[in-house]
Amino acid sequence: MTDPLLRTPLAATHEALGAKMVPFSGWLMPLQYEGLVAEHLHTRASAGLFDLSHMGRLTITGPDAQTLLQRATTNDVDRLEPGAAQYSLICNDEGKVVEDLLVYRFSDAWRLIVNASNRTRVVENLNELAARLECDATVVDETFDLALIGVQGPASEPALQPLVREELSGLRYYHAQRRSLTIRDVDAIVSRTGYTGEDGFELVVAAGAAAQVWNRLLEDRRVRPVGLGARDTLRLEAGMALYGHELTEEVTPFEANLGRVVRLDKGSFTGREALADLKRGEPGRKLVGLSFEVGAVPRAECPVNRDGQRVGAVASGTFSPTLHHPIASAFVEGDAASEGTNLTVTIRNSEAPARVVSLPFVPHNTRPKGVL
């Protein structure tokens, strides 16, 4: 608690913009600028600009880098061509989720984007595994040397294009390229990825160039800064997991509907035996979407009930700015998780009616390539 909060290379920029700054996973981050709902709706309608520099950026090099990542993560990194990315998980030996992350393959290195809250744990985890397997691989934490900036929304491509010398239209979803920017001596890894359900980009740039890139993007009137508040409502509408809520060390990938990123056929990896057993059995509970009428807002850990019997708990809940009513993700047991089931959620001693709905709540508007 007494550790000073870390500041991203853009912290002073956020303060100058009048952002409300809050602690988040050890970092001082912008919660909102003009207001959460306005920022959320602007991202869906035009383009939102996000400082994601609190997220961990790790680079893995060495002859055994690929082997190390294949053994550490659940998805199949052999399927990645240079310039491609995949969503993946790190599980423990019990098959429970320790981390969710993005794995990028480049011709000269592998790069990971990991959660701020798990960064040091992932570095330790990879180093231990490398030592145990005698992998010749080096894990470098570049979080403090680099910034990560997101541009998300239907106007993100036209807004970003003037900063990038090469055409962006050819960059496919879940692909990334190193590009020189039109800002002198600045280059960036430009990735067509995001956490909003919209088309968009994530840029890795040198920490010292972050403010310049940020300010150039804000010169475009289609672009407005967006804080962590709207980042959370956007990702929940898009049905995307947030570590600590939908994913924890109590959750299996199958319960969280992430069986598609667990490749049991790829060979040995941490948690594989437990995951194979878990896959054979029925998951006892499942992550579902819950939709509510206008009223009290469900929050994390609120009990979920059917006919007065407890059948689960809310993972994340909020008011959906796009849909104008409350929504939640929840872990629900057995057949109570079937779409269309009527449930209730206990909010401050009252039972709010809720219906199980398919995810995402708001359809994705990303570029084709399919999801993940």
Next chain:
Amino acid sequence: MSEGTTVPDGRRYTKEHEWALVDGDVIVIGITDFAQHELGDVVYVELPRVGGRVAAFKEFGVVESVKAASDLYSPLTGEVVAVNGDLGEHPELVNESPYDRGWMMRVRAEDLAELDQLMDAQAYRQLIEQG
């Protein structure tokens, strides 16, 4: 933090950022401009039933922003004679008009002397300026 937020004279204020305004023989109660600004977009307001009793410095309802729920504290003791029904359809009135159309309840006070325990506008301004 208090930059640009308004604190009208002629009302009394609580440390929890509610205001109370004498209107004939009842007291109108709401939350301050500072409070709505801190909360952000209000999406739901839970108010007591008309005819119920509220007690000074005790919870009388809940205001929910997108991010979180916050308790509302009554500035004084009495019977609830009206609540603002418009907030059901339009909770954003709390943000747009905290001192007027975003009012929350009207209370018939049991003891008007309770008002003297509350801050006046000048004292409340000092409170929010200190952060």
